[in-house]
Amino acid sequence: MRAEQTETTGTPARLQRLLLPTVERCTLTELYARLHGGAWHSLPDSAIQLPASSAVEFDTYFGGFSVGKWRRHTNVRSVTFTLDASGEFEVQAVLHHRDRATRTVAAALLRSDDVQSHDVGPINLDELGDGLLHLSVRARTDTVIHGGAVSTPDAPAVDARLGVVITTFNRPSYLHRNIAGLVSAFEADPSLAARLRIVVVDNARNVPLDIGGPAPIEVIPNRNLGGAGGFARGLMHHRDQRWATHVLFMDDDISFEPDVVERTLAVLAHAADPDLCVAGAMLTEEHPHIQFEAGATFLTRSIHPFRPIGSNLDLSRPRRLVENEEERPSGYGAWWFFAFPVHLATVNPLPVFVRGDDVLFGLRHLGRHTMTMNGIGVWHQQFAQKNGPAAYYYEARNLPLVCVLADEGYSAAHLTRRFLFQTMRMLSACKYDTAEAQIAGIRQFLQGPDAWMALDHEQVHQAVRAHAGERPGALSRDELAVPKYSPTNPLVPKIVGAAASALGGGHLLPKRFSRRAARTVELSAWSPAATFGREQVVYRYDPTGEGFVADRDRDRFKRLVIEAFDAAAQIKRDFDRVALEYRSAYHEMTSDEYWLGQFETRTGTDYGPGLS
Numbered sequence: 001m002r003a004e005q006t007e008t009t010g011t012p013a014r015l016q017r018l019l020l021p022t023v024e025r026c027t028l029t030e031l032y033a034r035l036h037g038g039a040w041h042s043l044p045d046s047a048i049q050l051p052a053s054s055a056v057e058f059d060t061y062f063g064g065f066s067v068g069k070w071r072r073h074t075n076v077r078s079v080t081f082t083l084d085a086s087g088e089f090e091v092q093a094v095l096h097h098r099d100r101a102t103r104t105v106a107a108a109l110l111r112s113d114d115v116q117s118h119d120v121g122p123i124n125l126d127e128l129g130d131g132l133l134h135l136s137v138r139a140r141t142d143t144v145i146h147g148g149a150v151s152t153p154d155a156p157a158v159d160a161r162l163g164v165v166i167t168t169f170n171r172p173s174y175l176h177r178n179i180a181g182l183v184s185a186f187e188a189d190p191s192l193a194a195r196l197r198i199v200v201v202d203n204a205r206n207v208p209l210d211i212g213g214p215a216p217i218e219v220i221p222n223r224n225l226g227g228a229g230g231f232a233r234g235l236m237h238h239r240d241q242r243w244a245t246h247v248l249f250m251d252d253d254i255s256f257e258p259d260v261v262e263r264t265l266a267v268l269a270h271a272a273d274p275d276l277c278v279a280g281a282m283l284t285e286e287h288p289h290i291q292f293e294a295g296a297t298f299l300t301r302s303i304h305p306f307r308p309i310g311s312n313l314d315l316s317r318p319r320r321l322v323e324n325e326e327e328r329p330s331g332y333g334a335w336w337f338f339a340f341p342v343h344l345a346t347v348n349p350l351p352v353f354v355r356g357d358d359v360l361f362g363l364r365h366l367g368r369h370t371m372t373m374n375g376i377g378v379w380h381q382q383f384a385q386k387n388g389p390a391a392y393y394y395e396a397r398n399l400p401l402v403c404v405l406a407d408e409g410y411s412a413a414h415l416t417r418r419f420l421f422q423t424m425r426m427l428s429a430c431k432y433d434t435a436e437a438q439i440a441g442i443r444q445f446l447q448g449p450d451a452w453m454a455l456d457h458e459q460v461h462q463a464v465r466a467h468a469g470e471r472p473g474a475l476s477r478d479e480l481a482v483p484k485y486s487p488t489n490p491l492v493p494k495i496v497g498a499a500a501s502a503l504g505g506g507h508l509l510p511k512r513f514s515r516r517a518a519r520t521v522e523l524s525a526w527s528p529a530a531t532f533g534r535e536q537v538v539y540r541y542d543p544t545g546e547g548f549v550a551d552r553d554r555d556r557f558k559r560l561v562i563e564a565f566d567a568a569a570q571i572k573r574d575f576d577r578v579a580l581e582y583r584s585a586y587h588e589m590t591s592d593e594y595w596l597g598q599f600e601t602r603t604g605t606d607y608g609p610g611l612s
Helices: 067-073 172-188 190-194 226-241 258-269 318-324 357-369 389-406 412-428 432-445 449-454 457-466 491-502 554-589 592-599
Strands: 008-018 034-036 040-042 047-050 055-057 078-096 103-124 132-139 143-154 162-168 196-202 217-221 246-251 277-279 281-284 290-293 296-298 306-308 337-341 377-380 519-522 536-541 546-551
Touching: 008 078, 008 258, 047 055, 047 132, 078 318, 103 132, 103 143, 132 143, 132 318, 162 172, 162 226, 162 258, 172 190, 172 196, 172 217, 172 258, 196 226, 217 226, 226 246, 226 357, 226 457, 226 592, 246 258, 246 377, 258 277, 258 337, 296 357, 337 357, 357 389, 389 412, 389 432, 389 457, 389 554, 412 432, 412 554, 432 554, 449 554, 554 592
Parallel strands: 162 196, 162 246, 196 217, 281 377, 519 536
Antiparallel strands: 008 143, 034 055, 040 047, 047 143, 055 132, 078 103, 078 132, 078 143, 246 337, 277 337, 281 290, 296 306, 536 546
């Protein structure tokens, strides 16, 4: 089948590679290929071995081709699959659709004694409509597959040049591994250097300046201004250089296939909408086949505003991949991997250090232009290990600012409801440091934009970290032996939990009635039934065995309850004024002038309420 072309290029443009598992990235075969009848993957050879009559299907996260999204969002109308293989084998191009039967759209019998590139196609995407397109191979004789690609004769819509920004702080193992992967991509395809440049913003000021060797990778030492400051520095750098048409923000603590960056560049080069943005999905490091999020919405007036899209999908299952093809509008894309056109970024990130900068960037500027796609995703550690007091300080301080700037109708009542819910929740769980950090965060927000812009964020972060306990660490043998809270009757947590909530998580229960033996609960859990009637709880993160011990402190509970309601009274008194001030100050807070001042060394900072 041949597609009608309006404009083609003499050299086919590669849209994505056919990836195979590697020790360096991921060894979970089901994300790359599904093997049948004795087929197997050789990690040392980086090849799939197919004995006669065995088969492999590439209807996988990295092996499939998203027909509908390429059709709707780009000018690509014709594609050809290439398979690098030796042997004699039957190959089919197969389309999975959510609402229709699976069907074969192209087929061939191929043979070569040595490894050669075999083409299947061209295939007209308009005739397919939607779904996940992939290759299926059955060996007639012993066959070896080394890789492949999907390419198009359709000319790019724009000469896309991608400026990558990686913000890092003391994560050398992640950074060096990811830089090595990108360097290998440049070595495999030298033409990438004309389309891709990488800036590493080093907030710890300890990354070697020549980390990329001859590859176009530049290191910019920076003060520790968090992800927001690092991404602001990198974005301003790419603007000043006037080379990049698009910018890609990436976290430093992710793992990814280098081809994901090339796939993103291909989407942007062929984009039908010049404002198109690409949000990379997050897959969890602990369970590499589970999707945490593929884009998200943010409900400003909700107690639980973060709403991930595509959460907990098992991407090793083809049916779930087809489900993941569904277009679902998102409000923003998280900055573990987010690409956007430079011309849309007329302002810089908010100076929030971490938490919320990506949300507002999407809600105000980019979210409605954002797409996700199977095969464009990264692995990231789950957030349970990071959600300690420091994280909740920034969330309590930053999210009200995001809500005020994104929603004119956001009110003191909305903020009070969420603040008291979150703070009382932490207090009932005996997480006093976290509750105290939330109170400090809300008081800093209520100081207004002038006080915010006067902060030295590097010094503030040091103060936040110094005041924060309740962080996962090594547990003793006795603490590891504490049994998990696991009631056999499902009604028990509801009944006990209701009683616990009425008694402040058990803090209003006299100590003589609080004699139940300690139990272990999940690190980020809020379980009133688990803490009720106990003087001690062990919070543990099972993947690492780390955690901390929380001891009930009735006096501290009462003091922090008083402080929380005092902060709530301050919200009622000051919110309307500071909301107007923040809205008026938004462009100043995100200006080049403000950020250039932050990049300079500063001293003598007022750390903010509750932190000095």
